[in-house]
Amino acid sequence: MRPWPRPRTDGPIDLAQRFRDFAHREVNGNSPLYHRRALEIAEDPAVLALIAALPTAKQQPNLVLAAARVHGAIAVPYRDFREQLITHWPSIAATALTRRTQTNEAGRAATLLPVLARLPGPLSLIEVGASAGLCLYPDRYSNRYGALALDPADGPSSVVLRCTTTGAVPIPQRLPEVVHRAGVDLNPLDAADIRDREWLEALVWPGQDDRLSRLRDACAIAAANPPTLVTGDLNERVAELVDAAPGDSTVVVFHSAVLTYLPSAAREGFIAAVRTLPCHWVSQEGTGVIAEFTDRVPVRDSGRARMVLAVDGEPVAYAGPHGQSLDWFGPA
Structure with missing residues (x-):
């Protein structure tokens, strides 16, 4: 035995x-x-x-x-x-x-888009916990918010993100201009590397063929125009990435389902540090991950997992874990 x-x-x-x-x-x-x-x-x-x-x-x-x-x-x-x-x-x-659970869900770009598009462009996007950086391309994906369609300037994308909405979601009329894409991860993945792509595909849950197809198409977009990804701890490298962004752009540091994997001291250290940097901060983390949000979000009527979307420390919406929904409770 x-x-x-x-x-x-x-x-x-x-x-x-x-x-x-x-x-x-x-x-x-x-x-x-x-x-x-x-x-x-x-x-x-x-x-x-x-x-x-x-x-x-x-x-x-x-x-x-x-x-x-x-x-x-x-x-x-x-x-x-x-x-x-x-x-x-x-x-x-x-x-x-x-390996790590580096679920690189491009669909989360759909819930990030309404807040990113509100910022003055052009944008420099910096993702902490970037994996292969697939969320760094909100300007290259097509979005469908109900009957409203948003496509890149050069036409519909091979990646189509569908997101249901409730509340006064500030859906933009056009996609933002992104001039710089960078990120940091303990183990960055290369969208052009077959073994890294196989691991990302293994992280897609069985039966979710649409997610799998979307992942493959998003990897093709990232492989054709790779972001700048550096290896290291986000607390140690985020400042240098902000400093390296073009000076004539609006710098945005963002993350989705990343802080939950940090020890509480490292999590609190990052939150304190990012607020001192010359950038906007967009977070998309599970409920309870950022403790200060607990009493500043409405009570949910569902036990299913949701993320809290926040801009510069102000919660504005609940987001589906894979970007499939956006329930807005912030100002229009």
Whole structure:
């Protein structure tokens, strides 16, 4: 019999709830397969013990499931998937240890666009936690807000972002002019590199064929006009990226679902530092990630995951995690 690794003392119980939360808050209604799979893993002590042997930061359901897909654990019946997972666990664990959940969702550009387009152009965009930098191209994607269509100046894009809206969303009449694209990441990905693209594709949830197609098209746009991506800690490198931006542009530092992965001290340090830089700050993070927003956003009537969109420290909307919705509560 295969010896199971000894789990951490709080591992299986907390980890099981982590997979249940992932099932109910994130993939429910978005990926039926991942919804079932996460709930099944939550009830499987042996598989939980394998995952619990990883460092806590590497126990993320999305990371583990993506690593499993890379190494062929893709069977639909859970019994077969479980066997594949156990058989290939050394390789799966190695990938989880070396990779990150760098879900580079171009769709988030649709929820960023209304606030970016309000700023005086031309824009220099700097993304922290940039992954492959796919959110740095809001001027190169087509957007559909209900019946309203916004396309690049040279015509419709291969990437079409569809976003439902509520409230007085300040939908722009034209896309902004972007003259500079840069970013920082602990492990920047290259949209032109096949292995990096394969990892990004593995992070797309099963059944989301539109997201997968969009990712591939967005990678093609980024590969044709690569951004400037630097390797390093965002707290250590964001200031130099701001300084390097063209002086005749409006500099915007932004991030989506990034601060949640930072320790609280590093998170607070970044927030304090970015406010001192000569730039605008646009954040798009999960509810509760930026503590000062907690009492400044309306109560939600849904338990599903949402991000809080804010400009220069002022919350203005709830955004769908993949840019699929924008519920505006800020000023018009």
